[in-house]
Amino acid sequence: MRRLGISVYPEHSTPEADRAYLERAAAHGFTRIFTCLLSVDKGAEETVEEFGSFISYAHDLGFMVAVDTNETVFERLGATPFDIAPFAKMGVDIIRLDSHFGDRGNIVLTRNPYGIGIEFNASHNHPLANLIERGANAKNMVACHNFYPEPYTGLCEEYFERYSKIYKDLSMPLAAFVSSQQPDTFGPWPVFAGLPTCEDDRHRPIDLQVRHVIASGLVDDVIIGNCFASEDELAAMAAVDLTRVRCRIDLDEGISEAEREIVFDFDHAARHDPSPYMIRSSWSRSSFRERQIAPRAFDAPVFTKGDVLVVNDNMAHYRGEIQIATRDIPNDGVRNRVGRIPEEEQFLLDYILPEHPFGFIR
Structure with a gap:
């Protein structure tokens, strides 16, 4: 304790x-x-x-x-x-x-x-x-x-x-x-x-x-x-x-209640099979099999380290999954940016290891 x-x-x-x-x-x-x-x-x-x-x-x-x-x-x-x-x-x-x-x-x-x-x-x-x-x-x-x-x-x-x-x-x-x-x-x-x-x-x-x-x-x-x-x-x-590791998040304007729910109302854990490009938490996907997450425009060609993303309807099989970019990722329309980890807190991302729980601070 x-x-x-x-x-x-x-x-x-x-x-x-x-x-x-x-x-x-x-x-x-x-x-x-x-x-x-x-x-x-x-x-x-x-x-x-x-x-x-x-x-x-x-x-x-x-x-x-x-x-x-x-x-x-x-x-x-x-x-x-x-x-x-x-x-x-x-x-x-x-x-x-x-x-x-x-x-x-x-x-x-x-x-x-x-x-x-x-x-x-x-x-x-x-x-x-x-x-x-x-x-x-x-x-x-x-x-x-x-x-x-x-x-x-x-x-x-x-x-x-x-x-x-x-x-x-x-x-x-x-x-x-x-x-x-x-x-x-x-x-x-x-x-x-x-x-x-x-x-x-x-x-x-x-x-x-x-x-x-x-x-x-x-x-x-x-x-x-x-x-x-x-x-x-x-x-x-x-x-x-x-x-667990918790990071502050600066939410983007105009995010939906569903996206807000995904960020704050689920117990997130990094997947056991890590990607070098992102930290993924898939627990929220099961709740969004029959729910919609409309795509939202984001005025940048790439997502960068610290961007917090939610998979939208354009990739319905993964809809509702939350991801935190750890490298540049092309903005190909299948992810909505919901917020960003402040730069001074991005070092905490290095501590989110496979299968470890994590969360966000409102």
Whole structure:
């Protein structure tokens, strides 16, 4: 089950602002929180008390909480891989390891008596399969990508997929970050250019970032890296269909109700026998065997990538089939253009694989 999450940084905020943000996110169905202990410069007792109070309130709202750590954080709290009692006292659900404790330390951490999950940095190629062979508790291991505050330093698509597959092949729950586009957001460090995992997501609208990460088929949980996201952004994320690729469509003027029905009222899935020229969904054809779809003129000799087409009466056997052009296709009169995928969303078409479900956003 996929989850949506937020990030909160109590050392840079106030309890009142944090609690209000948690309440807004909880109201939209968010259930995961990321927070960072790397940037906290306080003693053990004060840190445990402050974050313990924050985590307790988060639990009351139904959140699970992950804290980012390293060796320095452990030392400051008086913890070791063999004794993580300070984290248990705080009520932590997941300890994220920004850096690790060597093979022996990592294995012992996954066997902690509190059942606290141990989260590994998925933006690296950790040999976790080897750790599992040597006794690490796979059921207590999760993974989460980095976020990247500095512009142009986020992961490229190739390595995002390559690293993600390592952890998905181990059936390990995987999280990644997206970024609020609000002007005054912040993270754990004094860098204010967003906190995404993938560089290409840095300036995209937040719902498109989520749809990109989900379209990869590799990520379970999607977390906003910076805070505070706006109410509209929380709502936009909550409205994303986490089960399939969905693209926005700019509908053409003058399309029929039948064509509108085909676009929005059917569960589309790409055919098992893909064409290099288009993505086809045939489910709607059976409903249009005895119904008409009149041909409509389209003032262009070819359809181009991103054009959404419906087969009309001039090819009655295929009437009602919906197609998305992925290359230029001659406009030979057997297809009506009903709309177009905006250019900034056309990259999502690469994720619609044979037999995978997809849909359109009104």
